[in-house]
Amino acid sequence: GAVVSQHPSRVICKSGTSVKIECRSLDFQATTMFWYRQFPKQSLMLMATSNEGSKATYEQGVEKDKFLINHASLTLSTLTVTSAHPEDSSFYICSAQKGNSPLHFGNGTRLTVT
Amino acid sequence: AQSVTQLDSQVPVFEEAPVELRCNYSSSVSVYLFWYVQYPNQGLQLLLKYLSGSTLVKGINGFEAEFNKSQTSFHLRKPSVHISDTAEYFCAVSGPAPEGYSTLTFGKGTMLLVSP
Numbered sequence: 177g178a179v180v181s182q183h184p185s186r187v188i189c190k191s192g193t194s195v196k197i198e199c200r201s202l203d204f205q206a207t208t209m210f211w212y213r214q215f216p217k218q219s220l221m222l223m224a225t226s227n228e229g230s231k232a233t234y235e236q237g238v239e240k241d242k243f244l245i246n247h248a249s250l251t252l253s254t255l256t257v258t259s260a261h262p263e264d265s266s267f268y269i270c271s272a273q274k275g276n277s278p279l280h281f282g283n284g285t286r287l288t289v290t
Numbered sequence: 291a292q293s294v295t296q297l298d299s300q301v302p303v304f305e306e307a308p309v310e311l312r313c314n315y316s317s318s319v320s321v322y323l324f325w326y327v328q329y330p331n332q333g334l335q336l337l338l339k340y341l342s343g344s345t346l347v348k349g350i351n352g353f354e355a356e357f358n359k360s361q362t363s364f365h366l367r368k369p370s371v372h373i374s375d376t377a378e379y380f381c382a383v384s385g386p387a388p389e390g391y392s393t394l395t396f397g398k399g400t401m402l403l404v405s406p
Contacts, residue, residue: 180333182333186331217299217399218399219380219397219399220380220396269333278339279336279394281333281334281335283332284333286331
């Protein structure tokens with residue numbers, strides 16, 4: 177089945193630094209990738225939708241300058257959390273989609289900002 | 291706008307007992323419905339989905355769900371659970387076609403706790 181690889185699985189960084197999370201579709205070309213944020217014991221909140229070669233579409237309330245999304249190829253999208261602060265600590269999950277087919281989720285990245 | 295309500299935040303059951311996880315949705319148009327499972331510190335895995343046709347949908351790991359349009363529900367069931375079914379379960383609804391799978395709205399999740 178389709179596989180989406182997300183890296184790193186866990187990262188700890190200091191306040192003020194930037195962190196990059198990668199999302200790769202390993203065996204299919206993802207025309208669309210989605211980034212979600214999940215707080216403890218809560219649901220997934222869609223942050224943004226990115227299509228290859230175009231700017232990401234951010235959900236209301238998500239700071240585009242803080243959460244930089246790049247979808248440079250059909251197999252790779254990156255989320256960069258810039259100038260991270262402790263309140264950015266969360267579980268970030270990506271999903272990838274080819275055309276109008278079902279979503280395939282990565283295994284998530286646990287970000288802890290100290 | 292669409293929304294998903296999972297009334298039970300946590301459901302404890304004993305191994306080999308049946309279980310039902312409840313999901314209700316609201317939408318003014320036709321929707322697609324999904325159940326996902328999330329194991330600790332992992333992403334989501336699709337259990338099953340309803341797109342059209344038969345209202346009883348069978349998924350992986352012995353799970354099934356029934357779409358009830360009049361009650362706007364999509365409850366998840368399993369006749370006999372295993373310890374390994376312990377996980378968080380999310381019900382989700384997607385926007386109307388042709389958006390298809392894109393605009394997923396998730397419920398808050400139900401933690402299924404299976405004990406021996």
